[in-house]
Amino acid sequence: MPPLRSKYVIGYCSSMPKSNMTNTGFAHVVEDGLVLRLYVQPGAKVSALLGEREAGDGPRLKIKLTARAIEGQANAALVELIAELMHVPKSTVSLQAGSTARLKTIHVRGESQALLSKLQQLTVND
Secondary structure, eight states: OOOOOOSSEEOOOTTOOGGGSSTTSSEEEETTEEEEEEEEEOSOSSOEEEEEEEETTEEEEEEEOSSOSSTTHHHHHHHHHHHHHHTOOGGGEEEEEOTTSSEEEEEEESOHHHHHHHHHHHHSOO
C-alpha cells in the first residue's frame, strides 16, 4: 500500500496493541462495517489522529479537528477526515451519536475486515 498522503497529521500511540482493535476497544465490527467510538477535540491548530484515549465509558480514538464546533462544522470535518483516512466515500461515513458532544460514535459502511485493516494501519506503529 502506498504511503498515506493527507493534509492531516497522524500520531501514533505505541501502547495500543492490535488486539485492542476488536469489539472490546474503540472499533466495533458490525454486520455492514465498523462502528468507531471517538473523542473529538474541535478548534485545534491542526487536524490529527492521536491514538487511543480512555474515556469514562471505555476506550475511544482521539481526534483533533481544526474546524470549530459551530453549526455542525466539526461534524462535517470529522466525516471528511474519517472518509479520507479510511479511503472510503464520505457517503459511507455517518455520525450515529454525539452530534453536540465530544464523545461521538461514527459508522463506516463497507467490508468490516478491510476497514479494520485500514484502521490498524493508521493507528498502530509498525
